[in-house]
Amino acid sequence: MKLLALDTSTENCSVALWLDGEIVSRQELAGQRHSDLILPMLEELLGEAGITLKSLDGIAFGEGPGSFTGLRIGCGVAQGLALGADLPVLGISTLLALAAAAPGDRVLACLDARIGEIYHAAYEKQQGAWHTVSEPSLCFAKDAPTLPGAGWVGAGSGFAAYAEALQLRYAGQVLSSDGSVYPQAREMLKLAAPLFEEGLGKDAALAAPLYIRNKVALKTAERK
DSSP states (O other), X not given: OEEEEEEOSSSEEEEEEEEXXXXXEEEEEOTTOHHHHHHHHHHHHHHHHTOOGGGOXXXXXXXXXXXXXXXXXXXXXHHHHHHXXXXXXXXXXXXXXXXXXXXXXXXXXXXXXXXXXXXXXXXXXXXXXXXXXXXXXXXXXXXXXXXXXXXXXXXXXXHHHSHHHHHHHTTTTEEEEETTOOOOHHXXXXXXXXXXXXXXXXXXXXXXXXXXXXXXXXXXXXHO
């Protein structure tokens, strides 16, 4: 099975190929340059592997949550490529991808959502499969959902932006955290591959970003 994945949900831009179980990938801190970087990165990766889009079996993308513009770019690119090559698609949660990249089996995934908020979710790995403990949500770090027990590992930019608030909120529960990690296309491939094998890929026309924030921007008075 040959699969492609891409993620533009944060300031990091990443692409990856699954070649019968082997993964090759590229990633770059893009800032606001995702639209300039993503297609050349994809073309380079496919060229080095010596394959074309039409030889793939599916395309996965980071569906969100994340940057509003970044999610639109990622979904749009995945959808356009899949429609042109008649391939199925799968949207993969950026927060679950963070959990899959973290060490440990109990992971609190948090992305900086700006204006004082985080995208939050918690996952636990049991018998090789990830289970959702706390559904993806948008909240202030100090009001983050409670978690059961201890032994959690934190991952994502939320821990860089709001380390003190999260440490207070989960005192004694989170053993360690890494605020420098991003959702990566390579982790999305690991999550997507078994789903594609089960035939769960969707029609490209159904691809859509996962927006948690109802309002992209708040007025000054609302922020107060």
